[in-house]
Amino acid sequence: MKIAIVGTGYVGLVSGTCFAEWGNRVVCVDKDVGKIAQLRQGKMPIYEPGLEKLVVRNQAAGRLSFTTSLAEAMRGVDIVFIAVGTPPRPGHGDADLSFIYTAAKEIAYSLEGNAVVAVKSTVPVGTGDAVKKIIATVRPNGSFSVASNPEFLREGSAIDDFLFPDRVVIGVEDENARKAMLALYRPLAEANTPVVVGQRRSAELIKYASNAFLATKITFINELADLCEHVGTDVGELALGMGLDHRIGKAFLNAGPGYGGSCFPKDTLALLRTAQDHGVALRIVEETVAANEARKRKMALKVLDAVGGDVDGLTISVLGLTFKPDTDDMRDAPSVPLIETLQRFGAKIRAHDPVGMENAARVVENVALFNDPYECARDADAVVIVTEWESIRQLDLHRLKQVMRSANLIDLRNAFGRGVAQAAGFQVSSIGQPVPH
Numbered sequence: 001m002k003i004a005i006v007g008t009g010y011v012g013l014v015s016g017t018c019f020a021e022w023g024n025r026v027v028c029v030d031k032d033v034g035k036i037a038q039l040r041q042g043k044m045p046i047y048e049p050g051l052e053k054l055v056v057r058n059q060a061a062g063r064l065s066f067t068t069s070l071a072e073a074m075r076g077v078d079i080v081f082i083a084v085g086t087p088p089r090p091g092h093g094d095a096d097l098s099f100i101y102t103a104a105k106e107i108a109y110s111l112e113g114n115a116v117v118a119v120k121s122t123v124p125v126g127t128g129d130a131v132k133k134i135i136a137t138v139r140p141n142g143s144f145s146v147a148s149n150p151e152f153l154r155e156g157s158a159i160d161d162f163l164f165p166d167r168v169v170i171g172v173e174d175e176n177a178r179k180a181m182l183a184l185y186r187p188l189a190e191a192n193t194p195v196v197v198g199q200r201r202s203a204e205l206i207k208y209a210s211n212a213f214l215a216t217k218i219t220f221i222n223e224l225a226d227l228c229e230h231v232g233t234d235v236g237e238l239a240l241g242m243g244l245d246h247r248i249g250k251a252f253l254n255a256g257p258g259y260g261g262s263c264f265p266k267d268t269l270a271l272l273r274t275a276q277d278h279g280v281a282l283r284i285v286e287e288t289v290a291a292n293e294a295r296k297r298k299m300a301l302k303v304l305d306a307v308g309g310d311v312d313g314l315t316i317s318v319l320g321l322t323f324k325p326d327t328d329d330m331r332d333a334p335s336v337p338l339i340e341t342l343q344r345f346g347a348k349i350r351a352h353d354p355v356g357m358e359n360a361a362r363v364v365e366n367v368a369l370f371n372d373p374y375e376c377a378r379d380a381d382a383v384v385i386v387t388e389w390e391s392i393r394q395l396d397l398h399r400l401k402q403v404m405r406s407a408n409l410i411d412l413r414n415a416f417g418r419g420v421a422q423a424a425g426f427q428v429s430s431i432g433q434p435v436p437h
């Protein structure tokens, strides 16, 4: 099939590359001239394990190309995907759909034949209807279809998630779209991946409901972790004992500093706004959002506690800045409110991340950044583990302690066994483990 992808970010680039891998001819479009120029030279604008190899291979095979010209990408297209960003509107919380609407209008001008416009971005219920209206205004006699095909990939494992998903969700309102979308996803259906085909609005809501559920699961274990600290139990044992029950499942039961990233914070807020607009109370999601926000701030207090109540004038070394390992994405990373709060309390911050420092430098101020984690910890009064990159898990704790002023370890991901860190001479503060007296 001939596929165009509008928006070549984390989702657009990975989706387009994987569609090409299945043998389709794919053209990825982006307004960002620098990004397209980089991709044409086989350089990745984002960090995503395994992506570069796949892009280069499909480019070389002539199945994958990059352009800034939407009109060029639209020539002879069977399906055009919209994969642009839907960030929260500042101060409102609902999704900013301006990129979607602009893309829809631009697509309308170059639309040919019975092409399907599929919205891959995460969009509130009813956005497909709005996209259809926008296109119909430009093409009143056009025979196009609008489908919803939300994406569930996770940064850091995006290629595997796309090629081997738990399910594919497709929302359609006509046979043309249904046929085209099923033809595209045939390789997955043939590999026995469930393909859920429903109404467009259902598909749109499935994405938000799934993310809100996962955010709630994380928040649930985080609150239980607090209880563990008070009743002398270990949240790791708790999560294991709970997660082995198939009805509960092991995933998303890792207690930590609170969820962040480019999806959960914005999608939970956008879902709440949709519910409010319809006079429906989603109390559990409301509590999840509030608890997570409070938790992110509370992590700074954990650091204060660990160093004796005051960080004024102290040097704190933060290891791991991105919102999770194996990505360079800093959007809504828990490291940011932590650093800002510690700075407000007078701490000097040194920080290290194996991949995310370039992006981090754009969102945090007055932070000394170090490529070397041991250098980052030099003369620090405490080290805080915020993101559990494998390279951080592998640090030599003895060496780390040697360069520090005081051996305080605040491990917000339980990346190190408490016993191991204590044996290396650290005072350890972790998540959901009994507080030693």
Ligand code: NAD
Pocket: 006, 007, 008, 009, 010, 011, 012, 029, 030, 031, 032, 035, 083, 084, 085, 086, 099, 102, 103, 106, 120, 121, 122, 123, 151, 152, 153, 154, 155, 262, 263
């Ligand atoms: P992103 O910010 O990485 O990429 C969006 C891209 O779209 C940018 O490169 C931007 O330049 C481009 N763009 C915007 N308007 C355009 C236009 N009119 N024409 C051409 N290009 C345009 O965003 P992302 O992280 O890939 O997210 C995209 C959507 O997918 C969002 O709705 C997000 O919620 C959803 N999503 C993201 C993830 C994830 O892990 N990042 C996972 C699932 C779903």
